[in-house]
Amino acid sequence: AQKITQTQPGMFVQEKEAVTLDCTYDTSDPSYGLFWYKQPSSGEMIFLIYQGSYDQQNATEGRYSLNFQKARKSANLVISASQLGDSAMYFCAMREENNAGNMLTFGGGTRLMVKP
Amino acid sequence: EPEVTQTPSHQVTQMGQEVILRCVPISNHLYFYWYRQILGQKVEFLVSFYNNEISEKSEIFDDQFSVERPDGSNFTLKIRSTKLEDSAMYFCADRPEWGINSPLHFGNGTRLTVT
Numbered sequence: 001a002q003k004i005t006q007t008q009p010g011m012f013v014q015e016k017e018a019v020t021l022d023c024t025y026d027t028s029d030p031s032y033g034l035f036w037y038k039q040p041s042s043g044e045m046i047f048l049i050y051q052g053s054y055d056q057q058n059a060t061e062g063r064y065s066l067n068f069q070k071a072r073k074s075a076n077l078v079i080s081a082s083q084l085g086d087s088a089m090y091f092c093a094m095r096e097e098n099n100a101g102n103m104l105t106f107g108g109g110t111r112l113m114v115k116p
Numbered sequence: 117e118p119e120v121t122q123t124p125s126h127q128v129t130q131m132g133q134e135v136i137l138r139c140v141p142i143s144n145h146l147y148f149y150w151y152r153q154i155l156g157q158k159v160e161f162l163v164s165f166y167n168n169e170i171s172e173k174s175e176i177f178d179d180q181f182s183v184e185r186p187d188g189s190n191f192t193l194k195i196r197s198t199k200l201e202d203s204a205m206y207f208c209a210d211r212p213e214w215g216i217n218s219p220l221h222f223g224n225g226t227r228l229t230v231t
Contacts, residue, residue, distance in 0.1 A: 033216040043205060045222035052217055091159060097216050101164035101172025103149055104220055108158045
């Protein structure tokens with residue numbers, strides 16, 4: 001079974017509007033972390049935001065926020081006031097505490113395109 | 117801000133040849149990883165490395181792959197006999213500490229093309 005699922009292969013958003021990118025996850029580990037990364041067309045992986053499974057509040061970093069719904073096992077990324085530079089691939093990832101290598105497992109990504 | 121540095125940025129090799137991809141992690145970071153991304157697809161875990169040994173590896177990381185940190189700074193990924201399906205972007209990543217909340221810092225990647 002997929003550990004991280006991103007159901008939107010591509011999304012369009014109008015500049016200056018907000019957009020939500022979906023991410024659902026599957027784990028039986030009670031302690032885990034969820035991460036979002038941005039990959040522009042230049043290819044680098046840029047860390048955006050983190051949410052811990054025990055965090056009581058939704059994470060926020062500037063224009064990025066996480067809509068964390070633990071019971072539904074979802075961690076959707078919300079980008080407010082979209083900019084043209086937000087056009088990129090976005091990856092959701094999870095780390096499970098009991099995993100020996102403590103690595104991140106990535107979803108398939110969502111390509112966001114911001115329209116002027 | 118310190119960065120993970122990968123060289124070369126692009127490598128072209130013939131099928132069956134050996135390649136070594138190089139990474140210089142951020143100084144005093146302790147945990148190292150290799151990931152790969154076939155064009156347009158998901159980012160896949162290959163191997164994690166700590167204290168000069170592999171801590172976990174994926175099914176992709178078969179006997180053709182090896183990693184080492186020969187001199188305490190460089191972290192290398194070797195593919196002994198490349199196949200066409202090894203063509204991908206290879207990312208080195210690291211982090212300073214154990215724990216749920218520390219993000220991975222990625223290098224800019226090496227694009228490997230096997231012909």
